[in-house]
Amino acid sequence: MIHTIGWLAFALFALVFVINAAFMLISPTAYLRLPIWLAPRHRRMTEKGFGSGWGAVFLRLRGAFFLTAISWIVYDAFFRHR
Numbered sequence: 001m002i003h004t005i006g007w008l009a010f011a012l013f014a015l016v017f018v019i020n021a022a023f024m025l026i027s028p029t030a031y032l033r034l035p036i037w038l039a040p041r042h043r044r045m046t047e048k049g050f051g052s053g054w055g056a057v058f059l060r061l062r063g064a065f066f067l068t069a070i071s072w073i074v075y076d077a078f079f080r081h082r
Contacts, residue, residue: 020038021066025064028055
Protein backbone atom coordinates (compact mmCIF):
# COMPACT_ATOMS: atom_id res chain seq x y z
CA MET A 1 0.00 0.00 0.00
CA ILE A 2 2.73 2.46 0.96
CA HIS A 3 4.69 1.45 -2.14
CA THR A 4 1.70 2.33 -4.34
CA ILE A 5 1.20 5.66 -2.59
CA GLY A 6 4.87 6.44 -3.12
CA TRP A 7 4.64 5.72 -6.86
CA LEU A 8 1.48 7.83 -7.16
CA ALA A 9 3.16 10.72 -5.35
CA PHE A 10 6.19 10.41 -7.64
CA ALA A 11 3.95 10.35 -10.73
CA LEU A 12 2.11 13.47 -9.55
CA PHE A 13 5.40 15.25 -8.85
CA ALA A 14 6.75 14.27 -12.28
CA LEU A 15 3.57 15.47 -14.00
CA VAL A 16 3.71 18.89 -12.31
CA PHE A 17 7.45 19.08 -13.09
CA VAL A 18 6.84 18.40 -16.80
CA ILE A 19 3.95 20.89 -16.96
CA ASN A 20 6.10 23.61 -15.39
CA ALA A 21 9.03 22.89 -17.70
CA ALA A 22 6.77 22.96 -20.76
CA PHE A 23 5.29 26.30 -19.71
CA MET A 24 8.80 27.69 -19.14
CA LEU A 25 9.89 26.60 -22.60
CA ILE A 26 6.77 27.58 -24.54
CA SER A 27 5.85 30.86 -22.84
CA PRO A 28 7.71 32.38 -19.90
CA THR A 29 4.94 34.96 -19.48
CA ALA A 30 2.30 32.23 -19.16
CA TYR A 31 4.54 30.37 -16.69
CA LEU A 32 4.77 33.46 -14.52
CA ARG A 33 0.98 33.78 -14.54
CA LEU A 34 0.43 30.25 -13.23
CA PRO A 35 -0.84 30.03 -9.64
CA ILE A 36 1.88 29.71 -7.01
CA TRP A 37 0.68 26.25 -5.90
CA LEU A 38 1.25 24.93 -9.44
CA ALA A 39 4.46 26.75 -10.28
CA PRO A 40 6.53 27.34 -7.14
CA ARG A 41 9.00 30.13 -7.73
CA HIS A 42 10.73 32.89 -5.87
CA ARG A 43 8.85 36.13 -5.23
CA ARG A 44 11.44 38.08 -7.20
CA MET A 45 10.53 36.22 -10.39
CA THR A 46 8.09 38.78 -11.74
CA GLU A 47 6.60 39.15 -15.19
CA LYS A 48 8.47 42.44 -15.55
CA GLY A 49 11.88 40.88 -14.99
CA PHE A 50 11.41 37.45 -16.56
CA GLY A 51 8.57 37.95 -19.04
CA SER A 52 10.78 39.26 -21.84
CA GLY A 53 14.41 39.85 -22.72
CA TRP A 54 17.21 37.90 -21.07
CA GLY A 55 14.95 36.82 -18.23
CA ALA A 56 12.69 35.05 -20.72
CA VAL A 57 15.72 33.46 -22.39
CA PHE A 58 16.83 32.21 -18.97
CA LEU A 59 13.38 30.70 -18.28
CA ARG A 60 13.26 29.04 -21.70
CA LEU A 61 16.71 27.51 -21.22
CA ARG A 62 15.70 26.33 -17.77
CA GLY A 63 12.56 24.72 -19.18
CA ALA A 64 14.57 23.03 -21.93
CA PHE A 65 17.07 21.73 -19.36
CA PHE A 66 14.31 20.34 -17.14
CA LEU A 67 12.52 18.62 -20.04
CA THR A 68 15.82 17.14 -21.23
CA ALA A 69 16.62 15.89 -17.73
CA ILE A 70 13.24 14.23 -17.19
CA SER A 71 13.37 12.71 -20.70
CA TRP A 72 16.82 11.27 -19.97
CA ILE A 73 15.60 9.81 -16.67
CA VAL A 74 12.53 8.22 -18.29
CA TYR A 75 14.59 6.83 -21.17
CA ASP A 76 17.23 5.42 -18.85
CA ALA A 77 14.64 3.90 -16.51
CA PHE A 78 12.33 2.29 -19.06
CA PHE A 79 13.90 2.01 -22.51
CA ARG A 80 17.63 1.47 -22.10
CA HIS A 81 18.71 -2.10 -22.76
CA ARG A 82 21.14 -3.40 -20.18
